[in-house]
Every structure is written in C-alpha cells, then in structure tokens.
Amino acid sequence: MNVEHFRPNPDGPDGLPIQVQPALYKAFDKGQYGNYDLANRPTDMKINYIVIHNTETSYEEAIRLFSTPTATSANYVVRSVDGAVSEMVRPQNVAWHAGNWYINAHSIGIEHEGYAKDGRTWFTENMYQTSANLVKYLAAKYDIPLDRQHIIGHDNVPGLTPAAQKGMHWDPGTYWDWQHYFDLLGADLKQNTGDGSSRIITITPDPKANLLPQCGEKVTDNGTELPITGSNFVYLYKGPAFSAGLISDKDFSSRQTGTFEADDWSDKATYGQQFCKLGEEGDWTEIDYGGQSAWFYNPGGANSTDSKGQLVKSVGSKDVPIYGCAYPDNQILEKNQVSGVTPTTIYQIKPGRKYVYGGTVRGDYFNSHFDSAGDGNVIQGTEEYYQIQFNHRIAFIKAADAELNSRTSIS
Structure with a gap:
C-alpha cells in the first residue's frame, strides 16, 4: 500500500501556516470507497492544473465534509480570516474536487473558505497571500505554467458530457480577484507582449x-x-x-x-x-x-x-468535435476492460475556428481503485489533443482535427 497519504509533514513552502488534516480514505459497502484516490503523481500522471474553488461553507465545515463519507475532497483548504491552510489530500494523490475525472487526475484542488456571491468579504488579503504562496510553490514543484489555462477556477473546468456541462460549478465566481492573485504569483497578465499581429x-x-x-x-x-x-x-x-x-x-x-x-x-x-x-x-x-x-x-x-x-484552428470539411477531456479512444479503453467511459463530444464547431493554444497532451485515463497506486492504473492512449480556451471553460480538440501554427512537444 502507498502510505504517502499518512505522512504527517505537509507539502508546502517554508513558513506557510499549514497543517495536515487528512481527508477520509476508507472502503465502504459494495466495493465503494472515498474520498480520494491513491496515485503516484507526477510519475504516473503529470499534474497540469491547479483548480481554485470556494467552499460555500465555513472552513471548519469543509474540513468536516472532506473527513466524512461524502465522496468529495480537496488537496488543500484555506481559511478566510488568517489564511491558515489544511492539507487534506497530498498532491501525489487525486482529490475528488473538479466534477471532471480527467481534470481531477491531472490537477491539485484548493478550496477557499467563503461564499461566491459575497466574495468581496470572504476573499481576504491574508487568504490571497497564503494561497498565492502555496500555488507558486506547487507550480514550481510540478512544472505548472502560471497562466489562466493552467491556474483555473472551478468555473473553467468543462463537463465530460453535455448533460454534465449544465451542472458544472461557477466558483470562485464574480469576485475572485484574478488580477491581484496573478500579481502575487509574479505573473503580470496585463503586460503587453504582442503587437496585435497574432490576433x-x-x-x-x-x-x-x-x-x-x-x-x-x-x-x-x-x-x-x-x-x-x-x-x-x-x-x-x-x-x-x-x-x-x-x-x-x-x-x-x-x-x-x-x-x-x-x-x-x-x-x-x-x-x-x-x-x-x-x-x-x-x-x-x-x-x-x-x-x-x-x-x-x-x-x-x-x-x-x-x-x-x-492559435489552434479546426480543419477538415465537416464539423469538428470538442471534448471535456483527453481520454484514449474507445478501442484502447475496451482493450483495458474499461466500461462506461468514452470520449464524448460536448460541442461541434465549423472548420476554420481559432482558439488559443494551452498545450499538447496525449490521451490517458486514470483507472483507479481502492488501495492501489501504480503506473499500471494509468491507461495510455496514442492520440494527441490540443488544449484550448474554448468559451468560459477550457476544452480539448484532437490534434488530427486541428492545425497548430507551430509544433510543440508533448507534455
């Protein structure tokens, strides 16, 4: 058994007010378990994203929920008043936080105490400072770009199906100060880096x-x-x-x-x-x-x-599918005895549409189960996907259906 999730020392930068408060990890009846999965990231799967959430509860209630059989968790929870942090699921393991299994497998989730509609009150300077320090540390450790295609809100996570898309969350919402947050991260998103020619x-x-x-x-x-x-x-x-x-x-x-x-x-x-x-x-x-x-x-x-x-441009003579994940194709999933999982189109677009490129990934699927964290649990695909900023949410387009204005390496 992988015992990383029992280690008492938190994974965070020196000087951060952080403590370990383990989320529930337990087998339930009929083969069910919660509230997260053991993994060996980034050895088995690269961590590509940090997802910013708010709790819609108090700090204490969020910790209680993640510590009881609720089938939900986050890697970290940040308190509003003083920015204190609880690590609940080690970054090596997969927390259940984003409502998208592919994004969960490749992300770290950070919950922030507060209510989105009252964010101006709940999102304090102490919270921003502590959270930004934690994200800088994690981004450097796991090689995550400091941009808005990789440091994302829960509201930027796509659904895996059209039906799921309708129910995806909108936190951290209207009042999360992305400008200030990225300034604290040392990444000025307002810096003029183009002359308009790239469009x-x-x-x-x-x-x-x-x-x-x-x-x-x-x-x-x-x-x-x-x-x-x-x-x-x-x-x-x-x-x-x-x-x-x-x-x-x-x-x-x-x-x-x-x-x-x-x-x-x-x-x-x-x-x-x-x-x-x-x-x-x-x-x-x-x-x-x-x-x-x-x-x-x-x-x-x-x-x-x-x-x-x-820019990524959709190509071909027919409408092009857009996905909420980068899963292997059905043949590979079926060969590995994975049922009930398939790359599902969430949108179709006309050829010639252009979107900002967020990286190239090869399809994979985290075939998890209780008390197992080995490389064999990650099913590798052969198809490449381009990540794009599609609408309010990120999305994926198969490289075979698109054209990139210059080739980049696979991450």
Whole structure:
C-alpha cells in the first residue's frame, strides 16, 4: 500500500501556516470507497492544473465534509480570516474536487473558505497571500505554467458530457480577484507582449470600471442586485451594442439570450482568459467564444491586452468535435476492460475556428481503485489533443482535427 497519504509533514513552502488534516480514505459497502484516490503523481500522471474553488461553507465545515463519507475532497483548504491552510489530500494523490475525472487526475484542488456571491468579504488579503504562496510553490514543484489555462477556477473546468456541462460549478465566481492573485504569483497578465499581429488578446478589465450600470449592466443573484465593483469579467454581446443582447450557451440554459445572473458563465469572459480576436467596430471588440461571435465593450482597448501565443484552428470539411477531456479512444479503453467511459463530444464547431493554444497532451485515463497506486492504473492512449480556451471553460480538440501554427512537444 502507498502510505504517502499518512505522512504527517505537509507539502508546502517554508513558513506557510499549514497543517495536515487528512481527508477520509476508507472502503465502504459494495466495493465503494472515498474520498480520494491513491496515485503516484507526477510519475504516473503529470499534474497540469491547479483548480481554485470556494467552499460555500465555513472552513471548519469543509474540513468536516472532506473527513466524512461524502465522496468529495480537496488537496488543500484555506481559511478566510488568517489564511491558515489544511492539507487534506497530498498532491501525489487525486482529490475528488473538479466534477471532471480527467481534470481531477491531472490537477491539485484548493478550496477557499467563503461564499461566491459575497466574495468581496470572504476573499481576504491574508487568504490571497497564503494561497498565492502555496500555488507558486506547487507550480514550481510540478512544472505548472502560471497562466489562466493552467491556474483555473472551478468555473473553467468543462463537463465530460453535455448533460454534465449544465451542472458544472461557477466558483470562485464574480469576485475572485484574478488580477491581484496573478500579481502575487509574479505573473503580470496585463503586460503587453504582442503587437496585435497574432490576433490573440487577453481579457484584462479594470475591476473598478469593467461594468457600466448606466448602460444597463449589473450582477444579480436570483434577481437581487450584487455589487458591480470588484467583478472580474466583461459581458459578451451578440453584436457591437449593449442593446444587442447577451450571448447564450446551450449548455447553460435553453434561453436565446444570456442573463446578468452571477452563476451564468455562458456570457462572461474573465480576467486573464485569452481569445482569438475576430474584429473591431467602434468601441467594441469581437472574439470567437465557443464557436460563436461575441462582442465586448472595449473603448481604446481598456478591457484587453494584445498578447503573444499560438492559435489552434479546426480543419477538415465537416464539423469538428470538442471534448471535456483527453481520454484514449474507445478501442484502447475496451482493450483495458474499461466500461462506461468514452470520449464524448460536448460541442461541434465549423472548420476554420481559432482558439488559443494551452498545450499538447496525449490521451490517458486514470483507472483507479481502492488501495492501489501504480503506473499500471494509468491507461495510455496514442492520440494527441490540443488544449484550448474554448468559451468560459477550457476544452480539448484532437490534434488530427486541428492545425497548430507551430509544433510543440508533448507534455
């Protein structure tokens, strides 16, 4: 048995206020177990992501939940008032936190005490400082890029199926200060690194002036207005006018127009996310957002920054599938006696669509079971996938269905 999860010394930077509070690891009835999986990361699987969550409970309640049979956990939990940290699942092991098995297998989950709609109160400077110190340490140790395709919110995690996509979470939500957080990480996402020729832009709004109530913009929770100041996104419209109506997404609701609700991730581009610029008209900028044209108010480039990078273009003569994971193909899964798992299309896009490249991965599947943590539990595929910033969430496109403007190595 791998005993890493019982080791008393926490995995974190020197000087961090961190303690070990082990999450439940126990076999239940009928072959079930919880609340995480043993693994040997990064030897068996690379850690590609750090996922930022908020608890929607108190710090103490989050620890209690992860310590009882709830089939959920996180690697770390951060307290609001003083930034104290509890390590609950060692980074080598796989916590059950993201609602996407592929992302779980390749990520570290960090829960932050607080409630998303009241984030301006709960997300304290002590919390930001401690969390950023922890993320810097983990990113350096596990070679995770400090960008918004790898340091992501739970709201950026895709569903594995269209049905799952509808129920994916939206935390840490409207008031998580990504600009300040990345400043603490030492990565200035607002630094101008491009001349516009790449057509890649980074969303970089001023959280004090990104939304315009005089033009009807607001943030609501079940219709009740929340503060605008401190929000971390720009709204996306169907055309270059506030009267054009907000875009919508089939995987959020059946509405043809988006809403001002805080949990409506379908019509928001958040600080640090990158997109392919399609055009401009007056004070408005057009981007490709999940296969559709989306416009955001951007007078004088106030809400975006020209950036360098690479674009992935869908190719071929037919619609191209987009996935919420990078799993091996069905033949390989079936050969390894994995049932009930298949790479499922969550979107289809037209050829010629362009998205910002986030890395190349070879498909794999973590075939876990209780009390086992060996390389043989990871089923390796042969197909390559490109990670992209698709809409509000990251996604994956098969390399065979796409064209990258320059070739990179597999991670």
